[in-house]
Amino acid sequence: MGYLIDSNAIIDYLSGNLPEKGMLWMNDVINETPVVSVIVKIEVLGYKNSPETDQLLNEFIGACIMIPYRMKL
Numbered sequence: 001m002g003y004l005i006d007s008n009a010i011i012d013y014l015s016g017n018l019p020e021k022g023m024l025w026m027n028d029v030i031n032e033t034p035v036v037s038v039i040v041k042i043e044v045l046g047y048k049n050s051p052e053t054d055q056l057l058n059e060f061i062g063a064c065i066m067i068p069y070r071m072k073l
Helices: 007-014 020-031 038-045 051-062
Strands: 035-037 065-067
Touching: 007 020, 007 038, 007 051, 035 038, 038 051, 038 065
Parallel strands: 035 065
Antiparallel strands: none
16 A cells, blocks of 8 residues: 555645655655545545546546545554
């Protein structure tokens, strides 16, 4: 299993707002199978965005491993 990614990291990565080293590191994390919690899914998809951004976020979340709310780590 890869890294558990925070909602702010996802949003900043997809919008290109991370420093260069952060973008490079996130590229590696994303190239593995990214892992998110159901809480992160709610946070990321809970904002009003443009239809294009919503599609991008939905595609990203759909490609992630989802950790359910009650799963023990």
